[in-house]
Amino acid sequence: MKKTLYIFQSGELRRKDNSLYFETEEKKRYIPVENTNDIYIFGEVDVSKKFLEFAAQKEIIVHYFNHHGYFVGSFYPREHLNAGHVVLKQAEHYLDDGKRLDLAQRFIAGSIQQMSRVLKYYRSRLEEKAVFDEVLEDFQKELQKLPTAQSVEQLMASEGHTREKYYSTFDTIIQHPDFIFEKRTKRPPHNRLNALISFGNSIVYTMCLSEIYKTYLDPRIGYLHSTNFRRFSLNLDIAEIFKPIIVDRLIFSLVNKKMLTKKHFEKLTDGILLSEEGRKVFISELDKKMQTTVQHPHLGKSVSYRRLIRLELYKLQKHLLGEKPYEPYKAKW
DSSP: OOEEEEEOSOEEEEEETTEEEEEOSSOEEEEOGGGEEEEEEOSOEEEOHHHHHHHHHTTOEEEEEOTTSOEEEEEOOOOSSOOHHHHHHHHHHHHSHHHHHHHHHHHHHHHHHHHHHHHHHHHTTOSOHHHHHHHHHHHHHHHHHGGGOOSHHHHHHHHHHHHHHHHTTHHHHHOOTTOOOOSOOOSSOSSHHHHHHHHHHHHHHHHHHHHHHTSSOOTTOOSSSOOSSOSOOHHHHHHHHHIIIIIIHHHHHHHHTTSSOGGGEEEOSSOEEEOHHHHHHHHHHHHHHHHOEEEOTTTSSEEEHHHHHHHHHHHHHHHHTTSSOOOOOOOOO
16 A cells, blocks of 8 residues: 655645655655655645646645644545446435435444444453443444434434443543543544544544545545535545544553653643644554554455555445445454
């Protein structure tokens, strides 16, 4: 798999002949374009039209984040893999209420199964097993109710309930006075744990978007998340499968190993966010996580977490084309 480039410094991204480089006041760093999948920009970086043209030619997506680490937008080059038949099938499954509901159920079920996997992992390592047992039992009830849902709105309500129950276990898993969950808050997060969740989720959303670009799928047509005035929605659907096993597990690890402490956060007038140093630590460990390999249940070989996202999209594409029903990935660790 190609690599992701993260830029925190301020400088300029430029093209020189058939190569790209990032230049700061101190030095110039060349970018191996043939081995670059996407670029994440957190610093104050100027880009030129020539740079964007070359990035598009090399099929490199550029994601922008503002000073506080909020996702701003993506330079999403013109699709290089065009398949009208696939897009028509995507639209057909969205416009058909039954087909859309079926896919939305599968995404919710996949999300609940991944959250369950995370809780079972920590249940086996902590003494407060009753806390996890209660939530896991509730998850099973929600899974059984999914096929009876009459609308995507009902499914979203179910997802909200299970996630609230899931978040209720975070204080048990972390057990740190500086990282109390309280309740889910966004834009801005009201505490350090929420700041970590929001930042991690936004990175996974963009990762899924980058992987969609490498397929025949259209990122604007989602099923669980409505295709309305959002620029992209399919990446939000796919991210539901991966947020628990990538973002949440990483957060628990970073806090419990004291790799992130309260010094890595900054207080704003209306919330709290990761500092630049904190974002660097998070991204560094996330990048290692995405390169970690796990045994794939059907391929019979190890693949990276980044590759798992692409494989999930291929499975969805087969579902849309009527080749094989989509079954969400289930972590086995």
